[in-house]
Amino acid sequence: MISTALTDLWYGFGVALEPHNLMYCFLGVLVGNLVGVLPGMGPVATISILLPLTFGMHPVPAILMLSGVYYGAQYGGAICSILLNLPCHPPHAVTCLDGFPLTKQGKGGTALGITVIAAFIGASFGITEMIFLAPFLVKVALEFGPAEVCSLMLVGLLAGSTLAKGSPLKGIAMTVLGLLVGIVGSDIETGQPRFTFGITELFDGVEIIALALGMFGIAEFMNSINNTETVDMKYAKVGISDMFPSKADLKLAFWPMIRGTFIGSLCALIPGTGPTIASFVSYATEKKISRTPERFGHGAIEGVACPEASTHSSVQGDFIPTMSLGIPGDTVMALLLGALIIHGIVPGPQLISQHADIFWGLIASFWIGNILLVILNVPMIGLWVKLLSIPYRYLYPSAMFFVCIGVYAASNDMFQVGETLVIGIVGYILLRLDFHPAPILLGFVLGPRFEENFRRSLLISRGDLMTFIERPISAFFLLICVVLIAAQIYVWLRKPKILQEEKAIEAQVPSTTYSELAG
């Protein structure tokens, strides 16, 4: 098993190192790093804008580039948190707590250096996890019939909506809303147009790019216009020479990095708990087991190393359920799944065998991309720091242009721009009512496949709903759903102590208006 994985990986490097693919991988991580640094732009919006531009490309470089944006943005996001105390990307919000005090003490460079090392270790472990776990998951998943797929999707949807931030009830409501938006268009079996209100352009369904850019682009800009804090560049002066941590710092940060990596890789495996939760959990754990917990919050290097390692390990691990089962764990993964579908690739357990070039090429490109990112971030740190000072008033109008032209390019149709506008207004109203838009995209992407499998499984069982319970694997997934709901009710009634601690940490993180962007 190990030897086949290594042969496949070798093949993957062959794919990823083709000059064309390598170029797009580099482009992806470069753009990702850039939007990661810029406050107010997130990977969701960026991937949506880039997606239509990949329509004419071969799927391999397209997926390599779009994925590169996601993990590239994680490298950039840490810079923003550590130097400016701006948690523009939720997974890095917790890094502010110790990163910024370190910057004030003049050790910002060291913190960034440790971050890069932690990121690389975390990512490497996440990738290794994917190499060995994904083929195993596929072996299990190939046994799935429509009933199992249905129950598994239910787990994914429920976990995605209840484990994310905010009220779980509202999360589930958003998922159902997403499923309803996914229904818009012609019915797959009968061709009957549903929820189209006679608009011909809607017969093909709502455009995923319009939905993503409306919710995470226009709605977000409306939320943050004239509402952003002025950026304080007082401490943000870092050169390459500051970035090499001393031996003592490395020694202090080593075990936290390993622990963070471990927590992150575990969180990646639980659907719905992405990098943000991983970083909070690992920070809380590190603070608890530390012999000197009072140093946390005043510039403890462990407080930077641990959450960063866990974020990156979780980001890479996030790809596992998406690529092996076709069940995305968060918004970015939902979007990537949408990208695969647009490129004519059916996501699911057959992906690895049918599109080995994409799967193994992607894994190999993770290694290459992470190495590229380390190279990008160490010598070019000065440039990224300069980018931090670009004010928001220049950013959002330019971003609006990219939103408009990106949606237009998806189908060369002005109707889609209008559709995005409407979704943006609705998205802002939902934001004001404390709904988090992330589960909508999840429901939207999974909706059509959920309906198809639900119909098929009941067709096979001749309308007997018991089929979901009688089949053992399906029953197991449904049991997980019940546990998830029961856990939410327990939390709501009892409010356990560990959650209060997490809330306390959350409360310390500086508030920001760029809340939703990284999903």
Place this chain on the structure above:
Amino acid sequence: MLEKFKLKRDYYAGGLMLLLGVGAAVTGSGYKFGSLARMGPGFMPVMLGIVLAFLGLLIAGTALGSSEPDDKKFLPSNPQWFGWFCILAGPVLFIILGHYGGMIPAVFACVFVCALGDKTATYKSSFVLASGVTVFGVLLFHYLLNIPFPVLRGVNL
């Protein structure tokens, strides 16, 4: 008792979900419902609509029971009517000018109007930004990526 019925944001939230759910279920009931064994196109919309309406009731219901302080503000503390207007006007201008004029006027107008929404923006700064983005955008999307979108309608560039 009446005191309890102060407007909280969650009432709006629950109400909106209830409305959307009922709307979806009613619209969906117009399609063929079918049976469990042979579901028609109306089955899912009706079911999901009912679930959403029920969730709406739950959201409003938990707000009724919660003892958290009253939060009736739907609008943020400093509403940015002009900023919102500018952001929304950008894409509208993009559609109209893109349809009748072409890429250059569409991009310029979109960025210019959006930029005016910031309270520190001036006509001059917005003009400079819009010009820059237009030049960059046309070069990138028209000449490099070949998006089928005429630069100026009627003029062959």
